[in-house]
Amino acid sequence: MTRITIGPFNRVEGDLEVRLDVESGRVQRAEVTAPLYRGFEQILEGRPPLDALVLAPRICGICSVSQSVAAAAALRHAMGTEAAPNGLLATNIAHAAENAADHLTHFYIFFMPDFAREAYASQDWYQETRERFAATRGSAARDALPARARLLETMGIIAGKWPHSLAFQPGGATRAIELGERVRLLSIVTSFRTFLERTVFADTLENMLSLSTADELDRWRAGRSGDFAHFLRLADSLALSELGKGPGVLMSYGAYQGADCGLFPRGIVGPDMVVEPLPLSQISEDVSHAWMRDCSSDPAHSNTVPDPDKAGAYSWCKAPRLSGQPVEVGAIARQTVAGQALIADLVAPSGTNVRNRVIARLIETARIALAMEQWTRALRLSEPFCAPSQEMPDGAYVGLVEAARGSLGHWVAVRGGKIERYQIIAPTTWNFSPRDSLGVAGPLEQALVGTDVGEAGARSVAVQHVVRSFDPCMVCTAH
Amino acid sequence: MGTATETFYSVIRRQGITRRSFHKFCSLTATSLGLGPLAASRIANALETKPRVPVIWMHGLECTCCSESFIRSAHPLVKDAVLSMISLDYDDTIMAAAGHQAEAILEETRAKHKGQYILAVEGNPPLNEGGMFCIDGGKPFVEKLKMMAEDAMAIIAWGACASWGCVQAAKPNPTQATPIDKVITNKPIIKVPGCPPIAEVMTGVVTFITTFGKLPELDRQGRPKMFYSQRIHDKCYRRPHFDAGQFVEEWDDEAARKGYCLYKMGCKGPTTYNACSTVRWNGGVSFPIQSGHGCIGCSEDGFWDKGSFYDRLTNIKQFGIEKNADQIGMAAAGAVGAAVAAHAAVTAVKRLASKREDAGHNS
Numbered sequence: 029m030t031r032i033t034i035g036p037f038n039r040v041e042g043d044l045e046v047r048l049d050v051e052s053g054r055v056q057r058a059e060v061t062a063p064l065y066r067g068f069e070q071i072l073e074g075r076p077p078l079d080a081l082v083l084a085p086r087i088c089g090i091c092s093v094s095q096s097v098a099a100a101a102a103l104r105h106a107m108g109t110e111a112a113p114n115g116l117l118a119t120n121i122a123h124a125a126e127n128a129a130d131h132l133t134h135f136y137i138f139f140m141p142d143f144a145r146e147a148y149a150s151q152d153w154y155q156e157t158r159e160r161f162a163a164t165r166g167s168a169a170r171d172a173l174p175a176r177a178r179l180l181e182t183m184g185i186i187a188g189k190w191p192h193s194l195a196f197q198p199g200g201a202t203r204a205i206e207l208g209e210r211v212r213l214l215s216i217v218t219s220f221r222t223f224l225e226r227t228v229f230a231d232t233l234e235n236m237l238s239l240s241t242a243d244e245l246d247r248w249r250a251g252r253s254g255d256f257a258h259f260l261r262l263a264d265s266l267a268l269s270e271l272g273k274g275p276g277v278l279m280s281y282g283a284y285q286g287a288d289c290g291l292f293p294r295g296i297v298g299p300d301m302v303v304e305p306l307p308l309s310q311i312s313e314d315v316s317h318a319w320m321r322d323c324s325s326d327p328a329h330s331n332t333v334p335d336p337d338k339a340g341a342y343s344w345c346k347a348p349r350l351s352g353q354p355v356e357v358g359a360i361a362r363q364t365v366a367g368q369a370l371i372a373d374l375v376a377p378s379g380t381n382v383r384n385r386v387i388a389r390l391i392e393t394a395r396i397a398l399a400m401e402q403w404t405r406a407l408r409l410s411e412p413f414c415a416p417s418q419e420m421p422d423g424a425y426v427g428l429v430e431a432a433r434g435s436l437g438h439w440v441a442v443r444g445g446k447i448e449r450y451q452i453i454a455p456t457t458w459n460f461s462p463r464d465s466l467g468v469a470g471p472l473e474q475a476l477v478g479t480d481v482g483e484a485g486a487r488s489v490a491v492q493h494v495v496r497s498f499d500p501c502m503v504c505t506a507h
Numbered sequence: 508m509g510t511a512t513e514t515f516y517s518v519i520r521r522q523g524i525t526r527r528s529f530h531k532f533c534s535l536t537a538t539s540l541g542l543g544p545l546a547a548s549r550i551a552n553a554l555e556t557k558p559r560v561p562v563i564w565m566h567g568l569e570c571t572c573c574s575e576s577f578i579r580s581a582h583p584l585v586k587d588a589v590l591s592m593i594s595l596d597y598d599d600t601i602m603a604a605a606g607h608q609a610e611a612i613l614e615e616t617r618a619k620h621k622g623q624y625i626l627a628v629e630g631n632p633p634l635n636e637g638g639m640f641c642i643d644g645g646k647p648f649v650e651k652l653k654m655m656a657e658d659a660m661a662i663i664a665w666g667a668c669a670s671w672g673c674v675q676a677a678k679p680n681p682t683q684a685t686p687i688d689k690v691i692t693n694k695p696i697i698k699v700p701g702c703p704p705i706a707e708v709m710t711g712v713v714t715f716i717t718t719f720g721k722l723p724e725l726d727r728q729g730r731p732k733m734f735y736s737q738r739i740h741d742k743c744y745r746r747p748h749f750d751a752g753q754f755v756e757e758w759d760d761e762a763a764r765k766g767y768c769l770y771k772m773g774c775k776g777p778t779t780y781n782a783c784s785t786v787r788w789n790g791g792v793s794f795p796i797q798s799g800h801g802c803i804g805c806s807e808d809g810f811w812d813k814g815s816f817y818d819r820l821t822n823i824k825q826f827g828i829e830k831n832a833d834q835i836g837m838a839a840a841g842a843v844g845a846a847v848a849a850h851a852a853v854t855a856v857k858r859l860a861s862k863r864e865d866a867g868h869n870s
Contacts, residue, residue, distance in 0.1 A: 066682060067680075076817070173578060189783075334636075417758075
């Protein structure tokens, strides 16, 4: 048995370290470490509740809108008020833009460059992949970064700036969209659609989304250009559907808000593929292997107190569990819970894995682009965008949203007009969780077991694929 | 990565950027630096003839918003600045190398370009518990920072984290997050505050240093004067409403739709030095005040611990504001305190340039 340590990981958001026990070239056991902690939950205590709208987004510069929206949702519940429908639509558009941008960043900047590594020099697709996807030098980044920057102009219009936008409030959004701005928004969404249809899919979004089985996807990609089809060829050639299997239970809090615009539903789904309601009260956090002091496992009643010398701990990340079990979150969970036909057909036989996670992200991106068009048209420009703020009575409240990487929850307790406690469970906290008190490993730790690292050891590219297939956001993880 | 004698221009030409596009970039940069049209040809000339300066971009305790801002810069050439123009030898977020290989790049750059590279730092070192709150490659980040700073020509402190500490240093500052200049005291440090800084400000600073071989003129707090010498309030498009006493009282009320001033909603524009109201964000589209929300003063030291973000500033009088705000201005802007440091950087860059010419083409 050899123990190898991989870190610092490059091309992930934040810091990450992975330790692997390897025997006969295969991973027997994995430990995932989040080596960075800032203390947002401690810092938020005692402040005016609305200050969470400014502080919480600064947990992450890549998914700050998700953090904003979760904080706003928690405070809205605290106020016991309804948001203005226009405000929720505007928030959805901005949130969708951020999530789509994250999916593009993951695919083009973080994930694909690993296929341009020398380890694959003997593959017949190597040369083409290298020219297109090599880190910092490939042509793909030159296409994707401007498309992404243009998409994020949406944020400018709706929220003034991004990252760390301020416009998202419990009552809706501070900015009333005007007619000319709606036209600009539509033009941005249209150009994003064009990028997806020309560069990513080489087909219309409608055609893409009409594919409902793995066989149809295989027929569709035969001879097709575009980066998605290129990925599918790589995935086949490297059997990526057999790499990085998840723990089996998938969870979604439900994505995008509003009575008539909740796009993806809330629920959980197991290996039997039956979608069931989410038992929210069964969410807990275990700190047995985190550098944290023991306290309540219920996020509504717990505090975060660092304990850097704790014996047996190996991460700043806590271990969230649903009914005592680790669960996987992310686009693949959202789309499976939402019953997206193609994703369900891929997940049913092979579960979650490196290939399916990437496909789910791109399919979701297509769905989001279409939804952004509809939301922009649905804005009623003369009606309010923000409902007035209300007093916040003492009590415990929760705001649940889906960030690009999965389920994000803010649990806030208010007392005497101040924040008494604030607890955050982020998507990568779920996916990159350490072991719990029963010794059960987190989803990535489980997904790494069995990975063939061969002679490459710490340089194993397979390990890189597995880790990146979750699109980790480490600064959110331990916050 | 890259060759020692390559110029910026040869790299971007190789990437298929047209000469016309290159000159447009030079003019835009000259304008954003406030240097006027003649400077554009100086920038072009420098980029065509000078070797690329190696840049190491390190991440401490932070959220990556500075990197995010940087790669979204409006002009398409700017992303090439990120990806190749400034010879970004090491960057956690985008580089190809991982693990030990990545660590080796740091050692190599340090040895090969001793005293010649720019160390760009996003985030800061937390000093509590021996640096345990930010472990990078098995070591506390503060050690890596000190090691790389030792042989750097100059340091750019990106954003509010590196410049001041930012929200992670808010009370009770559990990790003892500490600004760069409290840890590195023997190198020229240019602070580019903001949470994050504006992309065009960041690329402007990098282009200035690499073009002219010196740090831009800094104010007493170490910020480039060209971007941080005016208050948001000075150039705010809602300023006439402030002067007329017309204020928003509630998000999206009638007054908000008329574009009245956000001062009563807690806007910190009158005490914040930054370029948001002139350069704006996300491709010049907008800035926070334009989204109907007040400025939170994210480029100012200590903005996180000055009462609620939604409290109105109590020390600003609605009329006669100038007297009061000028006092703040005196304290904030001040005279150039970094002339010596800037001179040191010039010398180092000159050394770098001549050495590289001697070295010849080595790749």
